[in-house]
């Protein structure tokens with residue numbers, strides 16, 4: 199399974215970014231290959247409009263099945279994520295990617311949809 | 312003459328000034344007041360009006376035709392607003408994000424994104440005893456104010472000759488909707504309160520007006536509260552302060568009853584006169 203995180207950096211110890219569309223990075227963890235990869239989203243940060251759908255598309259293109267983030271995506275992005283069947287977990291605030299992943303594994307993150 | 316009334320943030324007396332100035336000027340001039348704060352138009356609350364015309368407004372939104380689309384991806388490449396997105400073999404359009412620029416539609420090689428009309432809001436034309444009043448109200452859920460503002464400005468241009476003094480109550484803030492509302496004005500009045508927050512917001516609004524190369528001046532509302540930072544700043548930067556509307560209990564009372572001020576409070580009338588004299592002598596071409 200491939201899991202996407204909205205983050206402030208690209209390492210396991212990097213913090214989660216609670217924003218979705220305007221997150222600094224998307225980090226992907228592929229549980230099958232145990233690989234960690236990332237995409238810089240700083241361009242999107244300055245977009246006045248439509249950052250959410252754009253970010254949802256990045257998740258789609260990277261074949262993420264789960265999203266772990268903070269505040270939760272807005273309406274337009276959610277439309278896309280639900281359509282492509284990404285399961286979304288929220289309220290990962292002020293913690294590292296590693297910590298968020300562990301909470302997810304323990305079933306302690308709140309499911310958004 | 313076109314006068315836009317704007318403020319760095321909401322709740323600084325923009326609507327009070329717009330409605331009172333329109334009413335005051337209409338004593339001796341032909342006046343139309345236009346409420347461009349389409350997300351929350353509220354001028355009508357302070358006016359006794361009668362509706363003379365109402366129309367729905369639309370904007371074009373591309374509609375995807377699955378059968379002819381070759382999935383070339385051009386549409387999402389050209390859209391600056393991420394309002395059209397390709398997901399595998401599907402093209403999704405987000406009407407609330409779309410700016411109706413026609414780019415995707417025009418550049419689609421197979422004409423698979425024809426533009427279809429979507430309702431954005433309602434324009435209403437009212438008459439008061441002494442002047443005309445036009446407001447537009449954005450439909451709930453619609454995120455783009457600019458297309459409706461443009462159409463409302465066009466309605467004013469088509470229906471009112473240059474003999475009219477046109478007063479535009481602009482949306483608060485400094486983003487696209489304000490710029491659209493003030494860009495064709497001959498003069499912009501920025502209204503603020505003499506508080507630290509007001510000072511902060513008006514500084515940003517001043518920078519915006521300078522960047523747009525606008526002829527503008529400041530009106531201080533609720534003069535007497537806060538401090539003189541705004542006035543000192545204007546002095547230092549050679550920005551005219553047109554009027555100071557005093558902070559009075561009577562004003563707050565009339566306001567809460569939804570009544571006009573200038574015909575009941577002489578000081579307000581004097582301040583409006585100052586505004587009028589400044590603008591009229593300044594814009595005599």
Ligand code: SF4
Nearest residue numbers: 380381383384386419
């Ligand atoms: S530009 Fe036209 S043909 Fe190309 S993907 Fe978009 S809708 Fe399909």
Ligand code: SF4
Nearest residue numbers: 390409410412413415
């Ligand atoms: S009309 Fe313009 S803004 Fe709307 S989807 Fe097409 S390219 Fe994007």
